[in-house]
Amino acid sequence: MISYKYSQYLSKSNDKMFDELYEPGQSTPHSGIYRCEGCGKEATSVLTHPLPPQNHHVHTPSQGQIRWRLAVWG
Ligand SMILES: [Zn+2]
Numbered sequence: 717m718i719s720y721k722y723s724q725y726l727s728k729s730n731d732k733m734f735d736e737l738y739e740p741g742q743s744t745p746h747s748g749i750y751r752c753e754g755c756g757k758e759a760t761s762v763l764t765h766p767l768p769p770q771n772h773h774v775h776t777p778s779q780g781q782i783r784w785r786l787a788v789w790g
Pocket residue numbers: 752753754755756757773775782
């Protein structure tokens with residue numbers, strides 16, 4: 717779970733970039749913190765660098781493939 721202390725440093729956004737799922741290893745479309753849709757594990761990634769690969773962490777069969785969703789942009 718991603719945590720913060722001072723809410724004045726964050727702002728709420730309804731941008732569609734938070735709705736999209738991104739493939740492991742693809743070029744990072746927005747710098748920030750990503751959350752795996754399968755298990756909730758988080759990873760930080762920087763614009764144009766590859767998102768963490770499929771072997772970043774192990775899933776059970778029911779968790780499926782790693783798919784990254786942007787959780788915090790910035
Ligand atoms: Zn995962």
